[in-house]
Amino acid sequence: MNTVSGSAAAQGGDTRRPGGGSGETVAVVGAGLIGRAWAIVFARSGFRVRLHDQLPAALENCLATIGERLADLAHYALIEESPDTVLARISIADSLADAVGQAVLVQENVAEKLEVKRELFTQLDALAPADAVLASSTSWLPASSFTEHVPGRARCLVAHPTNPPYLVPLVELAPAPWTSVDTLARARELYERAGQTPVTLKKEITGFLLNRVQSAVLSEVFALYRDGYADAEDIDRVLKDGLALRWSFMGPFETIDLNAPGGVVDYAQRYGGTYREVAETAVAFDWDPDTIARLDAERRSRLPLESIEQRSAWRDRRLMALIAHKRGQPET
Numbered sequence: 001m002n003t004v005s006g007s008a009a010a011q012g013g014d015t016r017r018p019g020g021g022s023g024e025t026v027a028v029v030g031a032g033l034i035g036r037a038w039a040i041v042f043a044r045s046g047f048r049v050r051l052h053d054q055l056p057a058a059l060e061n062c063l064a065t066i067g068e069r070l071a072d073l074a075h076y077a078l079i080e081e082s083p084d085t086v087l088a089r090i091s092i093a094d095s096l097a098d099a100v101g102q103a104v105l106v107q108e109n110v111a112e113k114l115e116v117k118r119e120l121f122t123q124l125d126a127l128a129p130a131d132a133v134l135a136s137s138t139s140w141l142p143a144s145s146f147t148e149h150v151p152g153r154a155r156c157l158v159a160h161p162t163n164p165p166y167l168v169p170l171v172e173l174a175p176a177p178w179t180s181v182d183t184l185a186r187a188r189e190l191y192e193r194a195g196q197t198p199v200t201l202k203k204e205i206t207g208f209l210l211n212r213v214q215s216a217v218l219s220e221v222f223a224l225y226r227d228g229y230a231d232a233e234d235i236d237r238v239l240k241d242g243l244a245l246r247w248s249f250m251g252p253f254e255t256i257d258l259n260a261p262g263g264v265v266d267y268a269q270r271y272g273g274t275y276r277e278v279a280e281t282a283v284a285f286d287w288d289p290d291t292i293a294r295l296d297a298e299r300r301s302r303l304p305l306e307s308i309e310q311r312s313a314w315r316d317r318r319l320m321a322l323i324a325h326k327r328g329q330p331e332t
């Protein structure tokens with residue numbers, strides 16, 4: 001159901017382009033992990049960003065942290081302007097009204113709590129310009145669950161990023177039944193101008209597309225681990241040295257289409273029965289604490305908790321190098 005179109009999408013998202021935003025303002029509400037990352041996305045593509053958080057403490061070192069990320073991106077040529085030029089487009093707004101007053105798009109990134117989002121969307125609708133798109137970064141909540149009561153609910157939708165959105169361009173646009181066609185089209189155009197790769201859900205479902213696919217993969221790898229078929233390191237290897245090599249540039253449908261001489265029908269005839277058998281005998285993982293504790297012991301023996309931050313920075317550098325590589329490759 002990937003409905004990617006447009007120039008940014010054709011390139012797998014070209015997140016470096018300055019000028020996509022043409023100086024328009026995006027309000028980023030909630031300055032935690034995802035809000036700060038969105039600020040980078042919009043600022044580097046030329047939007048002015050007004051960043052707001054209800055906790056002054058969350059805003060304290062915000063610009064300095066964003067500056068550090070921008071320096072990393074510059075190192076991998078993932079921004080076209082200097083970090084200072086991009087950073088200068090981001091400013092802190094002390095009040096919600098001030099943040100959203102001039103916005104063409106409001107990107108909400110507050111805690112994943114239904115009541116908090118319900119209340120905030122009421123306020124955003126009252127404070128933002130009448131034609132602004134109101135988008136939530138929620139990972140799991142359908143837009144209808146927190147916008148039904150909002151007078152301007154036709155301009156509300158989910159725009160779920162993948163962490164961190166300044167490296168991973170996918171954004172899932174998930175409208176509520178009452179989101180207008182115009183809102184969806186404008187959202188799509190704004191995220192493409194921001195260099196992201198939007199995909200559109202045709203109807204609501206908890207977890208949207210990405211988290212549901214991730215959920216299916218996690219359920220199977222945990223079940224294999226729970227039932228003692230391999231240790232965690234080898235199961236991880238199945239992805240990183242196996243399936244995910246292809247998946248970093250083509251999807252599973254494209255993959256199977258090329259894995260039988262006659263394409264997808266041929267593939268289904270050859271292997272469909274076996275896949276059906278696997279599905280019928282699978283015992284889904286129910287997130288039982290014993291299996292989690294066993295995995296934790298295995299992971300912690302390889303990576304002590306105190307090294308997680310360092311390892312995360314390594315992961316981000318690897319991701320930047322991969323994205324820089326992908327950018328130089330032809331799509332077809």
Ligand SMILES: NC(=O)c1ccc[n+]([C@@H]2O[C@H](COP(=O)([O-])OP(=O)(O)OC[C@H]3O[C@@H](n4cnc5c(N)ncnc54)[C@H](O)[C@@H]3O)[C@@H](O)[C@H]2O)c1
Pocket residue numbers: 029030031032033034035052053054055058108109110111112116120137138139140160161162163
């Ligand atoms: N962390 C991820 O990997 C990830 C990925 C995709 C989407 N998301 C979604 O993004 C959203 C934010 O997640 P996060 O990881 O950045 O959380 P976070 O805890 O890092 O940040 C949330 C911020 O929102 C602020 N906040 C809370 N209520 C507010 C309000 N009413 N007004 C203004 N600010 C408020 C908090 O002070 C905090 O700084 C969630 O909906 C989450 O599901 C997270």
